[in-house]
Amino acid sequence: MSTPAEVSALAQEYDFVDLRFPDLPGKMHHFTMPSSYLTEESFEEGFGFDGSSIRGFQTIEESDMLLIPDPSMAFEDPFFEHPTLVVNCFIKDPISGDWYHKDPRRVARNAEEYLLSTGLADTSYWGPEAEFFIFDSARFSQVGHHSNMSFYQVDSGEAAWNSARQEDGGNLGHKMRLKEGYYPLPPNDSQQDIRSEMVAQMLKVGIPIEIHHHEVGTAGQAEIDIRYAPLLLQADRLMIYKYICKNVAKQAGKTVTFMPKPIFADNGSGMHTHQSLWKDGVPLFYEEGTYANLSDMARWYAGGLIAHAPAILAFAAPGTNSYRRLVPGFEAPVNLVYSQRNRSAAIRIPTYSQAPSAKRLEFRCPDPSCNPYYAFAAMLMAGLDGVRNRIEPGDPVDVDLYELGPEEAAGLKTVPGTLDEALDALEADHAFLTEGNVFSQDLINTWISYKRDNEASLVRRHPTPVEYELYYDI
Numbered sequence: 001m002s003t004p005a006e007v008s009a010l011a012q013e014y015d016f017v018d019l020r021f022p023d024l025p026g027k028m029h030h031f032t033m034p035s036s037y038l039t040e041e042s043f044e045e046g047f048g049f050d051g052s053s054i055r056g057f058q059t060i061e062e063s064d065m066l067l068i069p070d071p072s073m074a075f076e077d078p079f080f081e082h083p084t085l086v087v088n089c090f091i092k093d094p095i096s097g098d099w100y101h102k103d104p105r106r107v108a109r110n111a112e113e114y115l116l117s118t119g120l121a122d123t124s125y126w127g128p129e130a131e132f133f134i135f136d137s138a139r140f141s142q143v144g145h146h147s148n149m150s151f152y153q154v155d156s157g158e159a160a161w162n163s164a165r166q167e168d169g170g171n172l173g174h175k176m177r178l179k180e181g182y183y184p185l186p187p188n189d190s191q192q193d194i195r196s197e198m199v200a201q202m203l204k205v206g207i208p209i210e211i212h213h214h215e216v217g218t219a220g221q222a223e224i225d226i227r228y229a230p231l232l233l234q235a236d237r238l239m240i241y242k243y244i245c246k247n248v249a250k251q252a253g254k255t256v257t258f259m260p261k262p263i264f265a266d267n268g269s270g271m272h273t274h275q276s277l278w279k280d281g282v283p284l285f286y287e288e289g290t291y292a293n294l295s296d297m298a299r300w301y302a303g304g305l306i307a308h309a310p311a312i313l314a315f316a317a318p319g320t321n322s323y324r325r326l327v328p329g330f331e332a333p334v335n336l337v338y339s340q341r342n343r344s345a346a347i348r349i350p351t352y353s354q355a356p357s358a359k360r361l362e363f364r365c366p367d368p369s370c371n372p373y374y375a376f377a378a379m380l381m382a383g384l385d386g387v388r389n390r391i392e393p394g395d396p397v398d399v400d401l402y403e404l405g406p407e408e409a410a411g412l413k414t415v416p417g418t419l420d421e422a423l424d425a426l427e428a429d430h431a432f433l434t435e436g437n438v439f440s441q442d443l444i445n446t447w448i449s450y451k452r453d454n455e456a457s458l459v460r461r462h463p464t465p466v467e468y469e470l471y472y473d474i
Contacts, residue, residue, distance in 0.1 A: 004043035007087065008070040011035045014085040018077060019047060019067055021089045022104045024056025024450060025318070026371025028239055043069050046092060056306065056450050057102060065100065066092040073236050075205040078248045088236055101440035104373035108232040109379035114436035120277065120297070120387055121284055124380050127274035127360070128238055130368040132258045134191055134220035134249055142462065151465070153263055153389040156219035158190045160238035176218040178266050189214045195222055198248045202226075205244070207237045216331065217267040220254075228274065228360075231380060235372040242368070260317070261324035268325030268332060271368040273316075274350070275379060276360040278299070278393050286356035291396055292340035292349040293359060302338045302361055303393040304386020305379065308432055309336050309346065309365065310425030312382050316366035316375040318451065320419045320459040325367060333364040336413040344366040344400055346415070347393070365415055374447075377438060385432040389397050419456045423448050 002010075011017050017038045020030040031049070046066035051058035059064060073088040090109075091100035099106045116122055135156075140152035156162070163175045172330075174187040186192055195212045202209055208227040215221035224245070226237055242258060249256040261268035277284045277297065285298035294302075305312065317326060326332050330345060337349035338361075348362040366375055385391070397412075416422040427448055433439040 001069045004040045004069075004071050004075065007069070007074050008038050008040045008042065008084075010074065011038045011085050011087075013083075014076070015082040016080075016084040018080075018084050018086045019069060019089050019330060019441065020086055021056045021067060021091060021370060022239065022373060024102060024104070024371070026104065026239075026369075027055075028243065028375070029054060030086075035085065035278075038069065038087070043071060045295075046089075046094075048094070049259060051100075053093075056446055057100075063369050064094055066094045068092050070105070071104040073233075075240070078201045078204055079251075082133075086137070101437075102443045102446065104371050105232065105235070107439060107443070108235050109396075110436070110438040111380050114122050114438050115277075115380065115384065117436060118384060118388070120384065121279045123278045124231050124377055125228045125274075125276050125278065125360070126231055127226065127232040128234065128366075128372065129225050129274075130238065130241065130258065130271040131215050131221060131223045131269035131271065132242075132245060132256050132368060133217065133262055133269065134194060134222055135255050135262075136253075136259065138255050138257065154219065159189070159219035161218075176214075178192050178218050179216055181212055181221055182216045183216055191220055191222060191351050193413050194248065194252050194254065195224060197252075198245050199224060199250060201244045202241060203388075205240060207240060215267070215269075216271075217263065219263060219266075221267065221269065228276075231376050235376055238368075238372045258368040260319065260322045260369055262321075269368060270325065270332065270364060271366045271370070272362050272364045273366050273376070273379065274360045274362045275376075275383070277383075283356045283359055285361070286359035292351065293354070294349060295359075296390075297387050298359065298361060299393060300386045300390050301383035302386065303391030304382045304384065304389075304432075305347060305361070305363055306336045306338070306413070307386065307391050308382035308395045308429060309413075310422055311429040311433075312378045313365055313416055314419075314422040314426035314447070314451070315378045316363075316370050317415075317422065318370050318375075318419070322369060322454055323416065323418050323422075326365065326415050326417075335397070336415060339396045339398050342398060342400075345397060374439075378433060381433050381435065381438055385435070403463050418438065420460075423451055423456065 014035050017035050018030050018032045020028050036117050046068040050063050051065035052060040052063035067089040069087045069089050075086050077084045077086050091103035135154045136156050138154045142150050160175045160177050199212050210225045212224040215223045228461050245256045287295035294355050333346040336346045339345040340349040341351050430444050
């Protein structure tokens, strides 16, 4: 971790400093200043901003807020023309001097501090596998009365629907059939170079990458895997990851979306999230000779994830579109069970390595549209609740859950079917989140009302093209 003195000195090697912070839904905001304005004192005094103009934050009569630069997260922006040092920030209330309880980065830090206070472990490691689509174009519009202006259209030169398209120089074929995009070589995989450029830029800013590849979906579905890291650091890295993917794509004349289900009838984009607990450098999820070599702690942690999954998903699968992905038939985990190797289960225990350090749980329900600071913190708090209360996850289910008949599947707990159901679950089950004041009650209330009023209700009220198809001639 760098010190304020080190970061303020480093800043003088750049023309500008860019201060960044996430809003409630999980989008980064920023402002830029000449580097001379960042001094060692800035890390105590902070910089003022209007909190009422940020989604989900302050009302206008309490709008003055402070950004406090965090010396642990600074990197050179790879896209700005003028050399610019990026510094992530925490948020404070200038009147009380307290850390702002809705600040996503502060909630992540709260979760890490709470973990330490329990004595159960001192570090949680996180490895998100964020999937996304790289499109050639994305057009969409929504008005209340006009069919020509209420539509969406995405396109990709490698998409299955373009196999008959007239193209300049002739159609050269090698399109990606639906659900056949996993690991093919070029020319089917047309996006090797753009993914490699994304990885190159991530490595430059200090994000360690393990692999990248084409994912299952047609039309440019991709995955780049970040090496595991502690909670707050990994959430920061995931935000930079998304920023780099979007901007590399734009430079190449393409567009990236982390929307979970942009294409009907093909796989959506998930964010399988690997997680484990350690103490004094020792992994705590391994015990030889048990099912999948899982320790009691790991099993109880899985029990906490399963018990609280509907509430967790209000943060980890946070949009109405998230539940277009969480349906049977597209490799999305809808059954809340655990199993080794089994990608149809909500919690998979990877078995690639038998090393104790590799023992982890992979929670497969989250998607990359989430605010990772809240989502990781919510998963950690659920897992810790499972450990503290010794919540059993039930028996492991080592069968293809997608092939179960109605009677066999009837007894399995499933994920919520809509964002409304997830928000209802969070409203009913959130005491585990407020332990240690990690999440405040006001933040939970704000999240529920924001998502209901600005997203779920809006989508519910709008007619869709498929509804015209189903109901127009009734």
